[in-house]
Amino acid sequence: MNTLATPPKNFEVKPKLDAKGEELGELLEVSMGPHHPSTHGVFRMDVVLDGEKVVKLKPVFGYLHRNHEKIGENISYLANMPYTDRLDYFCSMTNNWAYALTIEKLAGLAVPERAEYIRVIMAELTRLQNHTCLIGFFVQDMGALGTPMMYAFREREKILDLFEEVSGARMMCNYMRFGGVRVDVNDEWIAKTKKVVADYSKFLDEFGTFLTENEIVLARTQFVGVLPKDLAINASITGPMLRAAGVNYDLRKVDKYGIYSRFDFQVPVGEHGDIYDRYMIRVLEMRESIKILEQALRDIPAGPVMDPKAKLRGFRPKAGEVYGRVEGPKGELGFYVISDGSPNAYRYRVRPPSFINLTILEDMCLGHNISDAVVILGSVDIVLGEVDR
């Protein structure tokens, strides 16, 4: 009698073998497509899975390409300033500063002291709100249904209100000019900013109890997505990812651009290079930013905010090439400009930190689960406006 216990005589299962003679499983190819709740923008990952482990991962982007560099070569330098807002749309002030820095280097313009202080204040406020948003998105990717994200956005609104009061727009500020800033800030604004910064430390404490030692967050982020130090340096990673991997490299200390040498702040450096380190480095950076902000708001001098030699219209810098960079919240944001004496640039190139940090995604994700790949992507902190330009 043919029962299930004894298989029929010609029944044979031959497993597929690969070159080494080991059993080959069936590989699952998935495209986490551009429409996806967990990829930060229109970004696609072609993932090849073996069961649940990632075997190959190819990031595919370009869905948000807007010809930024071509536009920059066809319009005047001043008219390109609003376009730089839209590169990394979370951090418009930092983008503006990097561009203004580059062109000031090219044209030899000096920036008055009050404008330098204002630039530092704006850049650190941008860093605060970017990192806050990032932590919100990062925990959202882990499945927390948006609660930390809502708290993060509630605090970010306060900073965006400050930006709106001074420059008229919340995100696309268009605030820096070559030789200074567009409008001055008044004492009322300084007082409001002081209050926001004071409240921010309390918010960070509350956020920290929520997340920093939460066992589930620890279990999902520690020792996941490790980026070793030498690989990070070889792959030109910059920003908090590099510092989490253990390399002490912060452009504010290395280049000392602006007036950062006057402020007393420290640079946190991680050890393991995993997701938890990247998240904690960003939290510690936020606290350092608060320190810088307190010092800048206390010491800001009175004076003009625009170089009297700078011209708005008919601005023709002399011919030459220059590379200017700042420490953006996501990494080293650089602008490379070649000028030939005409009102437009001859060649205008952006060094996007998110794009370069993204090239290492596959190496970090190999061997992990697909759920980890999503969280690793969240910790790289990409903004598609910058990746695709």
Added chain:
Amino acid sequence: MFNTLDQIFVNALHWLVSFVPEPWRPLASSMLCISFILMVFPAFFSIITIFERKGIGRIQNRYGPNRVGIPFTKIRLCGFGQFIPDGIKSLTKEDIVPRAADKVVHFLAPVVMLIPVLLAYAVLPFGRNMTMTDYDAGLLFFFAIGGAVEIAVFMAGWSSRNKYSLLGAMRAIAQMISYEIPLILSAVTVVMVVGSLKLEDIIAAQNQYTYGIAHWHVFTPWGLLGFVLYFIASLAESNRTPFDLPEAESEIIAGYFTEYSGFKFALFFLGEYLGMFAISGLGITLFLGGWTSPVSFLTWIPSYIWFFSKLITLIFVFIWIRATLPRLRMDQLMNFAWKFMLPLALINILIAGIWHFMNVEWQRWIVCSTLVLAAYVWLGRGLMHQQKLGKRTYRYAE
């Protein structure tokens, strides 16, 4: 007076059944009880979905739904009519069945999910004398029926002929099976101490008062641990955060009900929530005293009010946890079940046995409390330290 208020539903049932001729009375009584359950619990489900959305909204510093009251009028009712448009929406969506799907199984899966869950309500005591069928082995019946939910999940995943939903279904079943064991083992401690599988007896054992406080099982060391284990296991059984990997797989696989749309999806949703209520109801019966009141001077409040308020409280805790915690990864989930909850449940059985056999009150409190605390801390530390997880300090560059 309060006694009549307490027994109002029972008396109403007897009065209605008295209109029916004698041989048909048991059948009529069962029919009326069934219709009561079928009316009350889906209505409860609709209200709870709105409470969930509003509760999560308030936690996230925003309003939940607050516009739809009575449709087609301007009466807002703080948004509590939201379930009407949601129900209409799910009814009017197109019912897509994949061409390669196994049609019979695909059709039956939501039904197989819903029917056992509704059957489980038959043994739950909602108030004094308000159990529909009081079996001698009521607890066993509940767990036996609850196991049928897993087959429904598998049917849903298999019939869709979709690699991804099959994988999701496998994960869901693995999760549900792993967490059944701590669930049942924590219930076993109650059975050991009470000595009976009958749910009415379990409540009667808790219906005694010492110094005004009831003898609820949750007020004992083994009961507290058992309740915590039961609660975490019930979170996993109902696929709620932090164990909702099968259903909210925002990563790639949309889970075992990716191929369901319209009314069948609504049935799955209904089945999941009703399962949540049923398992909470059982937890209340086993550990929180069922329909009894915690203090002796509040026994005048009707018993069904106590049961439903405890049920609402437990559901609010479910919602609160859902709004707060991120998700666990699959292997971490299984790790947690097999390496933490199962040993703890077994140790809990030992502690319940020690409690049962020690007669001196203060001695057994001290022994059992220290054992509970020691077991929890030891196993917890083992779980985290095994993978070297923990707080870290960071150095600053010079």
Added chain:
Amino acid sequence: MLGEQIIKGMAVTARNFFESYVSKDRLTTVQYPEERLPQKGNTRQFPFLVYDGDDAEKGLRCVACQICEKECPPKCIYIVKSKDKKPDYKGQMQVYPVRFDIDLSVCMSCSICVEVCPFESIKMNTEFELSTADRFGGLLFGKDKLAKSNSYYQKVHPKDAAESDAVIAAEKAKAEAKAKAAAEAKAKAAAAAVSPAPPVTPAQPL
């Protein structure tokens, strides 16, 4: 102990839940469109043209110099100069725009046009509820829709309007002073030309 931090996190959530009923800081949603957040003083949405007085045609400050058209980054402004001239606020005869179109669907609200305008004639408006169902021209605003009076500008951006008015008044005063000085010089020259030479008295005989 395992679960301690989770309990602390849940305490934070519960605190938010209860405080959302009590404090405004914990319930930051505004029920638009019944309630609206007050707009900040400096907020900028889309440009508009300023005219003095009541007549949008006669009081329009814009002299069609086309600087904003050249400097606009997305090139959303289109100006057609007039053939005749009309007096501006200083009394000089200036060209005016016959057509002044801004395509609001292209405009990126960068306010560079406002910065470079030498005549204080284009400023930023604060109105943003401009959606229309007409995809092909519903947001192409011509001179009639863009021109708003100076009193509107003072209502919407009081501080900027005060500065702008001060600049205009200074220019006007300068122009008037120049005109007065020119008139005085002319009058003096005319008086010098008109008044006859002093009479030549014949020399008295000895």
